[in-house]
Amino acid sequence: MKQVIVSIFFLTSLFATPLVHELEATGIQNSGYDSYQKYCAMCHGKQREGISAPPLLPQFIKHLNDEKLHNIIKNSLPQTLMPKFSFLCDKEIDAIIGYLRTPAKNITWSKEDIQRSKKIFHNPKKNLGIKSIDNVTLVVERGANRVWVMEDEKVLDRFAFANVHGGLKYTLDGKNFYVPTRDGWIGHYSLENGRLEAKIRACVNLRNISLSRDGKYLFATCLLPERVVVLERESLEPVKLYDVDGKISALYELYSKDEAIFTLRNKPKLYKVDTKNLQFSAYDLDKPIEDFFIDPFEKYIIGTTRHGRDLRVYNIQTRKEVFSAPIEGMPHLFSATYWYKDGKFYFATPHLRKSFITVWQMYDWKLVKKIDVGGDGFFVKTHPASRYLWVDNGSDALVLVDKDKYTIKKLIPRKGKRYIHTEFSGDGRFAYLSLYEPDGDLLVWQTDTFRELKDYPANVPVGKYNFINKNRKFYPRLFGYSIFKEKCWGCHHQTAMAFGPPFAQIAKKRSDAQIMAQIVDPEHTYKELGYKRNAMPAFDLGPKELRSIVDYIKSFKDK
Missing domain, CATH: 2.130.10.10 (YVTN repeat-like/Quinoprotein amine dehydrogenase)
Known part of the structure; x- marks a missing residue:
């Protein structure tokens, strides 16, 4: 907390002495605004926007109560260049704090x-x-x-x-x-x-x-x-x-076309951006979208309306609602995680200030399961290399939810230290866990055995971002890994010869269309691919599954 407070006020001691003399000469100001402009704006900006020192707008200091702010102004902070303003009376300091609490305009x-x-x-x-x-x-x-x-x-x-x-x-x-x-x-x-x-x-x-x-x-x-x-x-x-007239929820790019999408949290608007010519187009919705994500195949927006009372799915192309369901507690959709199982695609999301997560089936769009995880958490993550959803619940427990049975088991990475957020390496071999404390840790585990490999001391470690797992472009590839484990690895290996050729060889020699044709109709394609006979069964895969397994196979092209 000390370092967080240190980042709030950073005034150089260069101005301390002249400020004291000027204040003594002119007397105490009655206006917090005037005092701020006179003594603070040089470093914190005339609009409290921050210049050489951080912003002092309400949203940046809301974690500091008036007593703490008063003490910082009066006594400075250790190990900083901020001078003490002990010559100010309480009324003067309180007036400055009152101004800092006022909403920003223009x-x-x-x-x-x-x-x-x-x-x-x-x-x-x-x-x-x-x-x-x-x-x-x-x-x-x-x-x-x-x-x-x-x-x-x-x-x-x-x-x-x-x-x-x-x-x-x-x-x-x-x-x-x-x-x-x-x-x-x-x-x-x-x-x-x-x-x-x-x-x-x-x-x-x-x-x-x-x-x-x-x-x-x-x-x-x-x-x-x-x-x-x-x-x-x-x-x-x-x-x-x-410029927009409203609070932007977030902007997300598409990988299937030169387009990006954002919504407003407080107005029923959706915007599309042509990312080639930078043209913005606005469209009306029936309700504002507070939070949303784009599905892995970039056909739908999955969002929640203001205050999180329902979950809604919109077709990106037509902007028409295709599904809605009432929900209890606003889902934290930015933290949603995705997986494939037995021909179906799923996502799971935590709910803010609720002790459960929900599991949803995508594309058929239905609620599958509501799972009590024993506390109010913030993140749920998974990877095809793990059979579990990895969930935090606001305590020192890591909650593992079996993706097949939806049963729960708990592990304690460090007793008494709050666990939050897991990320995985792209290949899924390693799991990274944050222990969210000033004397916290960044733990590296072996994903399948939960064996701890490394413990790096860390001061409030939080978000972690893997190159594969944080790019929607690669989500189909991750689904393809699951399809490979379900349907392919009895005959194929990724890089070594098995009963069938390795994926690395297939990726180098065959086009996407050839790979798809061989999967769904090998009896009519094996001769074209140079085989004397066909030993491969046909697989009844849908377009999303075919896209996923081809993306996974192609990822071994340079291996």
């Missing part, structure tokens, strides 16, 4: 402000020695304001970046990733150079970031001001500012 952050904020770093290049981008995982250590770069069980790099908020985004070539912060900064890290390259402040209060599928543009959705900022990805130069 916050501006212009294109010129964005350009002026850009900073280029010149740190030495490092060779991170990455073996496979598929197994690179990023870790946010919130309490220490750091981001880690990991591969398998090893930490390859750590770098400082404060106030990280929202999902980190990789480029699809695996060469770069981008880090968003709550106060509007976006950092660019090069995995090729092993260093933070630059950062820029897109706005005052940021919601999330996204990348166009061609990697040309970066989109930042902002709550202050209410707009979408479009940056040229490589240079971080602003190319378009699109």
